Amino acid sequence: MEVSLSEIKYDANGLVPVIVQDADTNEVLMLAYMNSESLRLTMEKGETVFWSRSRGELWHKGATSGNIQRIVEIRVDCDEDTLLVRVQPAGPACHTGERSCFYRGI
Amino acid sequence: MEVSLSEIKYDANGLVPVIVQDADTNEVLMLAYMNSESLRLTMEKGETVFWSRSRGELWHKGATSGNIQRIVEIRVDCDEDTLLVRVQPAGPACHTGERSCFYRGI
Numbered sequence: 001m002e003v004s005l006s007e008i009k010y011d012a013n014g015l016v017p018v019i020v021q022d023a024d025t026n027e028v029l030m031l032a033y034m035n036s037e038s039l040r041l042t043m044e045k046g047e048t049v050f051w052s053r054s055r056g057e058l059w060h061k062g063a064t065s066g067n068i069q070r071i072v073e074i075r076v077d078c079d080e081d082t083l084l085v086r087v088q089p090a091g092p093a094c095h096t097g098e099r100s101c102f103y104r105g106i
Numbered sequence: 107m108e109v110s111l112s113e114i115k116y117d118a119n120g121l122v123p124v125i126v127q128d129a130d131t132n133e134v135l136m137l138a139y140m141n142s143e144s145l146r147l148t149m150e151k152g153e154t155v156f157w158s159r160s161r162g163e164l165w166h167k168g169a170t171s172g173n174i175q176r177i178v179e180i181r182v183d184c185d186e187d188t189l190l191v192r193v194q195p196a197g198p199a200c201h202t203g204e205r206s207c208f209y210r211g212i
Contacts, residue, residue, distance in 0.1 A: 001210045008212075019125050019134055023166040026132035028125055031188040077207040078200050082137040084208040094184050102190040104107045106114075 009081040010036065015051060016083055020056075020093065023072035023086040029093035030101040034083065046071050048085060067091030115187040116142065121157060122189055126199065129178035129192040135199035136207040138167075140189065152177050154191060171196030 009036040010016050024030055032050040034042065038058055041049040042059070048069040053057040062068030069087035076083060094101040116122050121139040128135055138156040140148065144164055147155040154175040158165040168174030168181070175193035182189060200207040 003210050003212050005212065017123055019137060021134055028127055028134065028190050028204055030122060031125060031183065038146065047141065048210055068140060074212040075208040076210050078202055078204070078209070079207075082207075083212075084134050096184055098184070101185075101188075102181040102182070103110050104182050106109050106180040106189075 003080060005036075005039070005081050008036075008039070008076065008083075009079070011081070015053070016081060018048075018050065018083045018085055020048065020069060021084060021086050022086055026098055028102060029069075029087070029089065031101070032059075033060040039083075040072065042085075043074070048087060062090060065091065067093070069093070109182040109186060111142075113144070113186050114142075114145070114182065114189075117187070121159070121189060124154075124156065124189045126154065126175060127190060127192050133162075133206055134173055134208060135175075135193070135195065135205070138165075145189075148177065148191070149180070154193060167173055168196060171197065173199070175199070180206070 014035045018032050018034050020029045035051045037049045038049045047059045050059045068090045073086040092099050120141045124136045124138050124140050141157045144155045144157045154167045156165045174196045177193055179192040198205050
């Protein structure tokens with residue numbers, strides 16, 4: 001079953017949350033956000049391109065660090081307002097150098 | 107390394123996105139939202155309690171369906187604005203009856 005791009009529901013800021021998961025280990029790496037342009041670029045490049053909410057700009061993950069995330073698969077949830085992107089990461093997902101951003105418990 | 111509850115950063119609506127992952131299979135099941143009260147109740151009950159944005163009320167997952175999600179671990183991301191909850195689910199996560207809400211590709 002497939003969902004078309006036009007069915008994706010963006011929030012009031014034009015964004016959709018994106019869960020990034022390692023396609024080999026199934027480890028959850030990070031949560032980020034895409035707008036429609038970054039999703040289009042993600043599909044075009046085959047690498048994750050997010051919208052940086054803090055910087056207010058497109059963010060091609062790994063463009064400077066080299067830690068790109070190659071797209072294996074993009075999945076959509078039941079109400080089409082969240083994406084799950086399964087990737088092969090070239091390096092750590094987290095700016096701290098940790099493989100996953102979720103390296104701490106509560 | 108541990109994060110204290112008071113460090114969690116809620117958005118303008120008082121919510122934090124929560125990735126729910128099966129602790130046994132590492133499958134990503136769903137994305138939902140918690141406010142501080144639902145997080146407190148989640149920790150108290152040892153089962154997921156979300157904030158339903160559509161209904162505007164607390165939502166004890168599985169309270170009516172029986173498909174509760176028993177908490178194994180709660181993790182926090184690097185900027186403390188997303189939670190990863192690893193669970194043992196008693197049944198499907200999705201209201202469609204699918205095990206995961208991410209049952210479709212794009």
